[in-house]
Amino acid sequence: xxxxxxxxxxxxxxxxxxxxxxxxxxxxxxxxxxxxxxxxxxxxxxxxxxxxxxxxxxxxxxxxxxxxxxxxxxxxxxxxxxxxxxxxxxxxxxxxxxxxxxxxxxxxxxxxxxxxxxxxxxxxxxxxxxxxxxxxxxxxxxxxxxxxxxxxxxxxxxxxxxxxxxxxxxxxxxxxxxxxxxxxxxxxxxxxxxxxxxxxxxxxxxxxxxxxxxxxxxxxxxxxxxxxxxxxxxxxxxxxxxxxxxxxxxxxxxxxxxxxxxxxxxxxxxxxxxxxxxxxxxxxxxxxxxxxxxxxxxxxxxxxxxxxxxxxx
Amino acid sequence: xxxxxxxxxxxxxxxxxxxxxxxxxxxxxxxxxxxxxxxxxxxxxxxxxxxxxxxxxxxxxxxxxxxxxxxxxxxxxxxxxxxxxxxxxxxxxxxxxxxxxxxxxxxxxxxxxxxxxxxxxxxxxxxxxxxxxxxxxxxxxxxxxxxxxxxxxxxxxxxxxxxxxxxxxxxxxxxxxxxxxxxxxxxxxxxxxxxxxxxxxxxxxxxxxxxxxxxxxxxxxxxxxxxxxxxxxxxxxxxxxxxxxxxxxxxxxxxxxxxxxxxx
Numbered sequence: 001x002x003x004x005x006x007x008x009x010x011x012x013x014x015x016x017x018x019x020x021x022x023x024x025x026x027x028x029x030x031x032x033x034x035x036x037x038x039x040x041x042x043x044x045x046x047x048x049x050x051x052x053x054x055x056x057x058x059x060x061x062x063x064x065x066x067x068x069x070x071x072x073x074x075x076x077x078x079x080x081x082x083x084x085x086x087x088x089x090x091x092x093x094x095x096x097x098x099x100x101x102x103x104x105x106x107x108x109x110x111x112x113x114x115x116x117x118x119x120x121x122x123x124x125x126x127x128x129x130x131x132x133x134x135x136x137x138x139x140x141x142x143x144x145x146x147x148x149x150x151x152x153x154x155x156x157x158x159x160x161x162x163x164x165x166x167x168x169x170x171x172x173x174x175x176x177x178x179x180x181x182x183x184x185x186x187x188x189x190x191x192x193x194x195x196x197x198x199x200x201x202x203x204x205x206x207x208x209x210x211x212x213x214x215x216x217x218x219x220x221x222x223x224x225x226x227x228x229x230x231x232x233x234x235x236x237x238x239x240x241x242x243x244x245x246x247x248x249x250x251x252x253x254x255x256x257x258x259x260x261x262x263x264x265x266x267x268x269x270x271x272x273x274x275x276x277x278x279x280x281x282x283x284x285x286x287x288x289x290x291x292x293x294x295x296x297x298x299x300x301x302x303x304x305x306x307x308x309x310x311x312x313x
Numbered sequence: 314x315x316x317x318x319x320x321x322x323x324x325x326x327x328x329x330x331x332x333x334x335x336x337x338x339x340x341x342x343x344x345x346x347x348x349x350x351x352x353x354x355x356x357x358x359x360x361x362x363x364x365x366x367x368x369x370x371x372x373x374x375x376x377x378x379x380x381x382x383x384x385x386x387x388x389x390x391x392x393x394x395x396x397x398x399x400x401x402x403x404x405x406x407x408x409x410x411x412x413x414x415x416x417x418x419x420x421x422x423x424x425x426x427x428x429x430x431x432x433x434x435x436x437x438x439x440x441x442x443x444x445x446x447x448x449x450x451x452x453x454x455x456x457x458x459x460x461x462x463x464x465x466x467x468x469x470x471x472x473x474x475x476x477x478x479x480x481x482x483x484x485x486x487x488x489x490x491x492x493x494x495x496x497x498x499x500x501x502x503x504x505x506x507x508x509x510x511x512x513x514x515x516x517x518x519x520x521x522x523x524x525x526x527x528x529x530x531x532x533x534x535x536x537x538x539x540x541x542x543x544x545x546x547x548x549x550x551x552x553x554x555x556x557x558x559x560x561x562x563x564x565x566x567x568x569x570x571x572x573x574x575x576x577x
Contacts (some may be wrong), residue, residue: 018419029435141507141559143514146534146552149541157542250424254515258538269519272434284427291424 005300012296016289023284024068027277033057034081034275055081068281077285078278082271087282090267098256098263100177102248104184105191109244113192114237117199121233122226124204132196139193144251148186148258155182165260183259187251191244198240202233235306242298246291317568323561327554331381334374342367342375342528351543360550363536369544373551376528381558383444383523384509390448392502395455402456403463404486414460417453425450429512433521440529443522447509458501462494496573503566507559514555530555 035052059067071078077087120132139147156162162182206212206229215225253265264283271279334342339357345365354361360369398417402410420428432446466472467490475489510530516522517531518538525532530551537548 014415015419015422018415019422022419023431026431026435031435031437137560137563138556141511141556141563142552143511143518143531143534143555145515145518146548146555149534149538149548149552152541153545153548157545247424247426250426250430253426253430254518257519268430272430280431284431287427288423292422 008296008299012292016292019288019292020069020072020285021065023281023288024065027280027284028061028064030272030275030280032275034277037273037275072285077282080271080276080279082274082276082279087278090279091264091282091286094262094264094267097180097261098249098252098265101180101184101187101252101255101261101263102245104177104180105187105248105251106245108184108188109191109195110241112188113195114199114234116192117196118203118226118230118233120196121200121203121207122229129200132200136193136197139189143254144186144190145254145258147189148183148255151182151186152258180261183252183255183261186258187248187255191248191251194240194244195237198237199233202236203229206233235302238298238302238305239295242295246294249287249290316564317572320561320564320566320568323557324565327377327381327558327561331374331378334371334378340368340371342371343526351540354546360546361544363544363547364540369533369537369547369550372528372533373530373554376530376533376551377554377558379440379523379527379529380510380513380531380555383440383447383513383529384506387444387447387451387509387513388502388506390444391451391505392455392498394448395452395457396459396498398452399456399459400463400486400491403460403467404482410460413456417456420450421453421457423450426512426515429516430519430521433516438521438524440523440527443513443516447512451505451509454505455498455501458498459494462497463490466490466493496569500566500570500573503562503569507562507566510555510559510562 034055035048035057080087080090083090116132119128123129163179215228252263256263256265268283345367350364358368362368398413402413429446429450432449433443436442436445472485472489475485513522514531517529518535522531523529533551541548
C-alpha cells in the first residue's frame with residue numbers, strides 16, 4: 001500500500017507540472033496583454049512597450065517560464081499586475097468567501113443527497129424513491145444558476161428572508177454568513193442530485209446481496225440491516241464526493257456572479273478580462289491543486305474505508 | 314423504449330419549434346421596440362418583453378436554435394477528437410500511446426468547467442470558439458473510454474480470429490473492434506450533449522460564450538438576471554425550454570443504454 005501511495009504521489013507531481021506548464025502557456029495565449037488593456041486603445045506603441053517593460057512582460061517566454069516555476073517553488077505566485085500586491089494576498093482576501101460557500105454547499109449536498117439516496121434505495125418504489133428520482137431528473141437538467149434565480153425570486157423577493165445580492169459592506173463575518181445560504185443551496189442542488197442518484201444505486205446493489213438476506217433471515221431489525229447496507233454502500237460514493245468537492249470551487253464561479261459575491265470566481269473573471277496573468281495563474285493553480293489533492297485523498301479514504309480494495313492485485 | 318420515444322419526440326419538438334420560430338413568429342428576436350419595454354406576460358407576449366422591448370418567447374426559441382447547434386457540434390467534435398485519438402493510441406501503442414495518455418491525464422486534472430473557461434478565454438469568445446473549447450475539454454473522457462474499449466476488444470477472440478485470417482491492423486480495428494463499442498460511446502454522447510447545453514448556458518451567462526446580440530439560452534438568461542424581480546417569467550421561461558432539451562438528451566441516452574443492455 002505504501003508503494004502504491006508513493007507511486008500516486010509521483011504521478012501527482014508529474015501531472016501538476018504538466019498542468020502548471022499548460023496554465024502558464026494558456027494565460028499567455030490570451031489575446032492582448034495587461035499593457036494593451038491598461039493603456040487602452042489610444043496609447044501609442046512606445047508607451048505600451050514602456051509599460052510592458054515596467055510590468056515585467058518584456059522578458060522572453062522562456063525567461064518568464066523559468067521565473068514562474070522558480071518563484072512557485074519558493075511559494076511565491078508573483079504580484080498582481082492590476083492590484084500591485086502579491087497574488088497570495090489577493091487570494092487570501094477572496095478565499096474565505098468562496099471556501100465558506102463551498103463548505104456550506106458541501107454539507108448541504110452531503111446531508112440531503114446521501115439522505116435522500118439512502119431513503120430511496122431502502123424502499124424502492126416508495127415515496128422517497130419517487131421524490132428522489134423526480135428531484136434528480138429536474139436538478140440535473142438545468143444549469144445551477146437558474147435555481148439561483150428561482151431561490152432569489154421565492155426567498156429574497158417574495159418572502160424577503162434573504163438579501164437579493166451579495167454580502168453587506170462589512171464583508172464576511174459570522175453574522176453575515178447567512179447571506180451565503182441561498183448561493184450555497186444553489187450550488188448544492190445539482191450535487192445533491194448526483195449523490196442521491198449514486199447513493200440510491202449503491203444501496204439497491206447492496207440490498208440484493210447475500211449478506212443482507214442472511215441478516216434478514218436471522219431476524220435483524222430493519223434498522224440494523226439498513227446500517228449494514230449503509231456501511232457497505234457508502235465507500236462507493238467517496239470518489240464522486242471528491243469530484244464534487246473539487247468541482248465546487250469552479251461551480252462557485254457562476255454562482256458568485258449570480259449573487260454578486262466577491263470570491264475567487266469573481267477574481268478569476270476579473271483577472272482574465274484585465275489579462276492579469278499572475279492572478280489567473282494563482283486562482284487556476286489553487287483550484288487544480290485542491291481538485292487533484294481532494295481526489296487523491298478520496299483514493300486513500302476509500303482504501304481505509306473499504307478493506308477489499310487493499311488486496312494486492 | 315418509451316423513454317427513448319419520449320426523448321425523441323421532445324427533441325423533435327424542440328428542433329421544429331426553434332427552426333420555425335423565425336419565419337413563422339410574430340416578432341423579430343433581435344429588433345428592439347422601445348414602445349414595448351418590459352411588457353407584462355400576455356397573449357401577445359407569452360413571456361413578456363425585455364429591457365429593449367424584444368419578445369422573450371421569440372428570443373428563447375431563437376436562442377434555443379443557437380444553443381442546440383452549439384451543444385450538438387461540440388459533442389460531435391469532442392467525440393471525434395477523443396475517440397479517434399483513443400483508438401489510435403490503442404492501435405499504435407508504444408510512445409504515441411504514452412504521450413497521448415499523459416496529455417489527456419493532465420487535462421483531466423483540471424476541473425472540467427475551469428478548463429472550458431480558460432480555453433474560451435484563450436480562443437477569444439464566439440460561438441465557434443465555444444464549440445472548440447467544449448470539444449477540447451470534453452475529449453479526455455472519450456479518449457479514455459475509446460482507448461480502454463479498443464484495448465480490450467483487440468484482445469478478444471474474434472479479433473484474434475480476424476488476425477489469423479490475415480486482416481490488416483486497421484481492418485482489425487475499424488471493421489471488427491470499433492463497431493462493437495461504438496454503441497456505448499453513443500450512449501455517453503447523448504448525455505454529454507445534455508451536459509454541454511448546461512455548460513453553454515453557464516458560459517454565455519458569464520458573457521464568455523455566445524456573444525450578444527445573437528441570443529442563446531445562456532445569454533437570454535443573463536439578460537433576464539438584470540431585470541429578474543421585474544420580469545420573473547423572462548428567467549423562468551427560457552429555463553424550462555433548456556430543461557426540456559437537456560431532458561430529451563438524457564432520455565435518449567437512457568433509452569439507448571437500456572436497448573444495448575438488453576441486446577448485450
